[in-house]
Amino acid sequence: MIKVQFAARPERWTGYQAPLTAAFEKAGLDVDLRQDHAPADVDYVVYAxxxxxxxxxxxxGCKAVLSLWAGVEKITGNQTLTMPLCRMVDPGLTAGMVEWVAGHVLRYHLDIDRSIATQDRWEPVVPPLAQERPVAVLGLGALGAACAQGLAKFGFPVTGWSRSPKEISGIICQHGPDGLTQALSQAEILVLLLPDTPATENILNAETLAQLPKGARIINPGRGPLIDDAALLAALDTGHIAHATLDVFRVEPLPATDPYWAHPKVTVTPHIAAETRAVTAAQMIAENIQRGEAGAPFLNQVDRELGY
Structure with a gap:
């Protein structure tokens, strides 16, 4: 029997116990799922x-730690975690992120905020077609690639950027420092979906913000530390950046005194762009345990050097 330890907050156990049990049974796995196994007996840890x-x-004896979170920056530095670590790539989470990003890109593209603000007068402004609105997505992992392809289906010309070369159908893929400049220089709407690593912290700073076209809009459902907050506020105040929609922050919940709350050119959403769905996440965990038992490579195993 495979012993699986569930290590997350109590409310997570309530939401995950039944979906995990069902997923293990469907996968033909004989699993003893508990919160209180003796550590030395555990084969896998489902982890938050x-x-x-x-x-x-x-x-x-643990063969792998299977994270319930897509982001692993809070655990990659744990020196006691020496076994394989897998991040969560959940189809439900991915679908939610694509929908959230598409909604806010379309909100900016169609200038819906302006329509709401001018309800007291007749001032027709016809938006351009999607094919005339360049969009850039920084980060071409599972979420970034899915969002880029989703936006391309609307007709937006999408440029994606990653640290290393990628090839994604229908997307102009850039990489490296020169590629970042090219991606930013034409982006009327910029979406941030990079992981939080030392190499990506403050990737959007005074210098890179200046590379965006005047009037660009920014959407960040990725990680708070990707943005130099002071530099973004300054760019918003000068009008170089027209608006920013921010879902993630360095400190969460966002403190009541944070200037983002009251800034007229900022939309704050409370880290709701995408959430792991228990049913689909459980299926991914069951698949990885199947692979571990068969001696196959784990899905979405974290590269400790890269941090994702």
Whole structure:
């Protein structure tokens, strides 16, 4: 019997116990799923980084830690976590992110905020076609690639950027420092979906913000530290950046005194762009345990050097 430890906050157990049990049964896995296995007996840990489990030293037989979170920056530095670590790439989460990003890109593209603000007068302004509105997506992992392709289906010319070369059908793919400049220089709408690593922190700063066209809009459902907040506020105040929709922040919940709350050119959403769905996440966890038991490579295993 495969012993699986569930290590997350109590409310997560309530939401995940039944979907995980069903997914294991469907996959033909004989699993003993608990919250209280003896650490040395555990084969796999289903894990949330904000759980009480922070010392993995006693888990001497653990074959893999399967995170419930897409982001792993809070655990890659844990020196006791020496076994394979897999991040969550959940079809439900991906679908939610594509829908959220598409909604806000279309909101900017159609200038829906202006329509709402001018309800007291007749001032027709016809938006351009999507094919005339360049969009850039920074980050071409599972979420970034899905969002880029989703936007391309609307007709937007989409440029994607990543640190290393990528090829994605229908997307202009750039990489490296020169590619970043090219991606930013034409982006009327910019979407940030990079991981939080030392190499990506403050990737949107005074210098890179200046490379965007005047009047560009920014959407960040990725990670808060991707943006130099002071530089963004300055760019908004000068009018170089027309508006920003921010879903993630360096400190969450966003403090009541943070200037983003009251800024007229900022939309704050409370980290709701995408959420892991228990049913689809459970299916991904079951598949990875199947692979582990068969000796096959794990899906979405984290590269510790890259941090994602």
């Amino acid at each position: 980084p904000n759980s009480d489990l922070q010392d993995f030293t006693p888990y001497t």
